[in-house]
Amino acid sequence: MSDKEIHTYDVVVIGAGPVGENVADRSRAAGLSTVIVESELVGGECSYWACEPSKALLRPVLLYGEAARFPGVGGAVTGPLDADAVLKHRDRTSADWNDRDQVDWLDSACIDLVRGHGRLDGPRRVTVHTPEGGIVRLAARHAVAVCTGTSAALPPLPGLDALRPWTSREATSAREVPDRLAILGAGVVAVEMATAWRGLGAQVTLIARESRLLGRVEAFAADLVADRLREAGVTLHVGTTIETAERAGGPDDAVHITLADGTRLVADELLLATGRAPRTEDIGLETVGLTPGEWLGVDDAYAVTAVDGEWLYAVGDVNRRALLTHQGKYQARIAGAAIAARARGLALDTGRWGAHAGTADLEAVPQVVFTDPEIAAVGLTTEDAARAGRTVDVVDYEIGRVAGAIQHDPGYRGHARVLIDPERRVIVGATFAGAGVAELLHSATVAIAGEVPIDRLWHAVPSFPTISEIWLRLLETYRDQRV
Template identity: 80%
Template sequence: MSDENIQTYDVIVLGAGPVGENVADRSSAAGLRTVIVESELVGGECSYWACEPSKALLRPALLYGEAARFPSVASAVTGPLDAREVLKHRDRMVADWNDQGQVEWLESAGIALIRGHGRLDGIRQVTVETPEGGIVRLHARHAVAVCTGTRAALPPLPDLDTLRPWTSREATSAREAPQRLAILGAGVVAVEMATAWRALGSEVVLIAREPRLLTRIEPFAADLVADRLQVAGVELRFGSGIATAERAGGPDDGVHLSLDDGTRIVVDELLLATGRAPRTDDIGLETVGLDAGEWLTTDDTFTVTAVEGEWLYAVGDVNHRALLTHQGKYQARIAGAVIADRASGGQLDTSPWGRHTGTADLHAVPQVVFTDPEIAAVGLTTADAERAGRKVDVVDYEIGRVAGAIQHDPDYRGQARILIDPERRVIVGATFAGAGVAELLHSATIAITGEITLDRLWHAVPSFPTISEVWLRLLETYRDERAKV
């Protein structure tokens, strides 16, 4: 292949999800000629099959639940949610799975787009197989960024092709609510989809090998979610798994499940919410000395450590540092600054990133679980601290005792927990569970990231009457407990 048949860019980005878009935006803004390669929709998993559609399904469910429980409002809630209207709202939020708006944004940012399946083909080389069957060969002067994300990791059930299970994609894009839905898993996808589809009228059974939900979250928060799911009518089966699964022949025969304890269940759909795997199995990793299908290990500049030359980057879920869209976009902003800085020989001013290294993935990863009640967490959990051998003081407060929470719901159920390093007198972890607590999360993230001492936090005055007053109550509780020692 002669050089004139190879298209040369400064930066090639594989994957046009939020992470890839942000890498491309940063490098293009720095004057680097950038191309992005995408095999599906520009905007990626988050925009069309994860964050956006799942929250579009969940928001009406959570709003309905709050209204139905609130005095003087509950009487106005007559009948169930209108599932058809909720699904229309979901469709609007994902632009009916049309990415034209995102394509126009790429054009406005001066970023080239090539549709097709991109594969590495040696050092700074990428080959793209287009939907029409053609081949486009690309060369990067400076960098290739792998931003291909993850896919659903499926358990080793036999005959998965004929079983046709739901993954998170089918769960967020379904055209109607199944009458009976079984969910295998205990993580965020499992509990959020159990919340959404139960509210939309499905009979839901959640099957988990784990002894509880959300095992990476503080147990008190997970227990509140489990209680509310059961009140809503979701059947929870802990300490169990699926031994066999078979989709019967007739269109109305459903999926027949045999559980480990011998129980048999028949449902219309089975959602496998059993984790994520990297989308690196068919992107040419072997051409640069890496193993296909592996997570890509990086340093704090998001440069792949196993490849020499500082040209290959892995950004977002694919590096397994923090599988959250906002964390991936954070990484992308830093990676784009690193790429631009290296391309300029270190001559660019890429503030505010300092020396262009990511630290949030290690110290303060915020996450919201959009269940009923919401869970918002950042930093260490109690279990994390125990595993690391870190001494922390645990401070709990019942959020329902705060005036702002009572205004929110007279029967408010929720709890807050902060973990304090007693030597440095800073917060190293925070978890909130309750309605509306997502808006508390950024203040906790700032406190942890900024290592703000308790002495200074006393002067961060929360507004009254808001749920944020729980910050004052947590500090008061800690002061009083310390006074007893």
Template identity: 85%
Template sequence: MSDKKNHTYDVIVIGAGPVGENVADRTSAAGLSTVVVESELVGGECSYWACEPSKALLRPALLHAEAARFPGVDAAVTGPLDARAVLKHRDRMAADWNDQGQVDWLDSAGIALVRGHGRLAGPRQVTVRTPDGDTLLLTARHAVAVCTGSSAALPPLPGLDAVRPWTSREATSAGEVPGRLAILGAGVVAAEMATAWQALGARVTLVAREPRLLARVENFAADLVAGRLREAGVDLRFGTTIIAAERPGGPDDGIHLTLGDGTRLVADELLLATGRAPSTGDIGLETVGLTPGQWLTTDDTFTVTAIEGDWLYAVGDVNHRALLTHQGKYQARIAGAVIADRARGRALDTDPWGRHAGTADLLAVPQVVFTDPEIAAVGLTTEDAARTGRVVDVVDYDIGRVAGAVQHDPSYRGRARVLIDPERRVVVGATFAGAGVAELLHSATLAITGEIPLDRLWHAVPAFPTISEVWLRLLETYRDQRQLGTHRQT
């Protein structure tokens, strides 16, 4: 191998999605020479097949639904969404699947880019098979960060290969609206894509083994979403699954599905929204003593615990701590600081909430489900508390009783719940369900991460009339319940 095919950097990042970009940004800004290896588009899953295109499909759907319910506006909403225009908007938001803007950003930040498939080749070494067939050997002085993310986990369904099902990638990038869409799954991807494609004109049937939608959120929030989906015309079938799929004729004949309850279903497309798997099957883990295809376990500094020497990091989905883009970027900021300070020989601050500890992964993970209505949640749910034996006070309030919510929609449907540690008197969990509640989430995240005492929260005055006034109503409800002895605990 010639010298032209051997390169040494301080840091090698495998994967140029938002997580890998942020690791590289932090290490490069700290003065460490950094290279990113990417086999697909720079910007990753979130930019082209997940967050950006999915929200571009969902925003018109939610806006149309809200407008159709609002007095004085409802009469102006006389027809369905313009699906062609929505898909064109989606394409723009996904940069037409062109990553030149992201490549230009890497260049402006002084970060090298190598296109091709990267694999570990031993401690601190990565080989890259480039698109033109060359093999490069990259060596890291300090760190290799695996930021390869996750991919759709497919069930062992008979006939799957012949059916050519959608995964989340096809669901967010499809160029036409299917007449009939079947969705297998009950999680976030299933709920959001049912919302989007039903609004765009597809007849959607959602099939799930689970007894309800969105099992990881509070029941009341999931029930509100399920109710709106049914009102929109989505056929929800819980407690069963698809046991066989086939295309008996040509493409126009559709996909014939057999369900576990004995019923049959015909669809034009089948979306498998059945979870995620680590993208670690072919990245050379075996060369450093790890098992290919597994999630990579890390400590709170995002250092892989099974590897000696503090040189291998796993950041983002690949470590299975919190499979969310914003949480992966949070991890990347911390991992970048860890790598940079270790390279300088500096001590790390790994105490909870320290500069080098991913504490929020454990205590304050925010998430928004962009359905109708939206769900915004952070911290514990009541189910989390019950499962772990933690005693919390549960406070609920009907958001539709808040003046700002009525201004937003006179027929507003929504609910808020906070969980309070009765001993420390701080918020440890919050869930909001309703239109526009995504913008409430950061205030809840601040309350939890800052461990703001309730007595201090009383001084955080919400503007009138806004939906954020629900915070005051929750505090008032909790005060009254405590005084009357009617407060509810898990």
């Protein structure tokens, strides 16, 4: 490709993570010529630095903890985890940070790939600066989809560059276990990485500016996680933050930390898990009248609302509707269908359940936090309902009272809560905390997304003895509360 020639496609996608791949797949399947632009590895953050490597680190830790607590098994679990073996497993899961298989998939789907940094260059135009120093100019007949995701949002600590902190990327790709790890943050990345690295042998200190961990989940679930972290040996400092931090340099090169409450700490590595920022600061937004570095507001078909012509789409984390890989892929399927429909001159089906309207990223967003215990949640929490002024009936049940829970742990600690709209008699929120609860989540998601009436759920009979029996117990509790 020459520097001056313009290469025209029906669709240009910026970002080849799971979201960009799915947009490209849907548009190509509809017969539209498609090119995807990627500045790093095809497969994106989830494949190499987030979902997959983090779970590869966490699963052995969680399995070890569960086995160590089980009668007849605990005595056979001796010695620490083999950290080197776990890290090698993580490397395999991340394909050793080689994207050859992902590139082969693009080839099989007839999707062209241009490697380099893509920037908008006016309406329907993208300029790519390649690693070799060349320039590739692309034009889109129908749509440009921005699928660049997010990056770590770092706090304004003095001397940040010299501090050389970990972000989520370093935390999931580290080559060895640090002796001492300090983590600033209270969200999912913070608690999952505290769980993983403590299980692999690091001394972990977790510093949370908030008064509790996991502020977006039900408090009972967050408290169970905090209790288990403490039992595992993680030191928690809540309601405070880092005042100063600096690397000593020299042979020790430790990080010396002072907290706002005066506490002094020393760590070998400092993970800053303080949120995410959109990767829009250098993608040419100014050339189409938008502000670099901002989140991109979209309609329910994921077209950017501040740009006329319905040609620019923002899909996945970059639009801030739901910062989760599975939700981004859901958006991509809808956006791809919308792009294809508009390319054919068809009117979009944008009704509530329409093929070109996203609703699941607003009303029934499922998420699993892979800690000990697991947290699985979808829909509203009690705090969400209170903020929205919505009246809900709250139904609670201890999961350990369900026969199937004993199959996981005779001393099972876990709790379930559902929120029910008393007028419509449908579930609008569900949270489960405990071992093995992740597999309960899709049934809750179906119940909420499908607005299944409580009277119908009575006829969905759970198998005995499984943890899914919690559904029966919750319904019975709700019935008794209303008598």
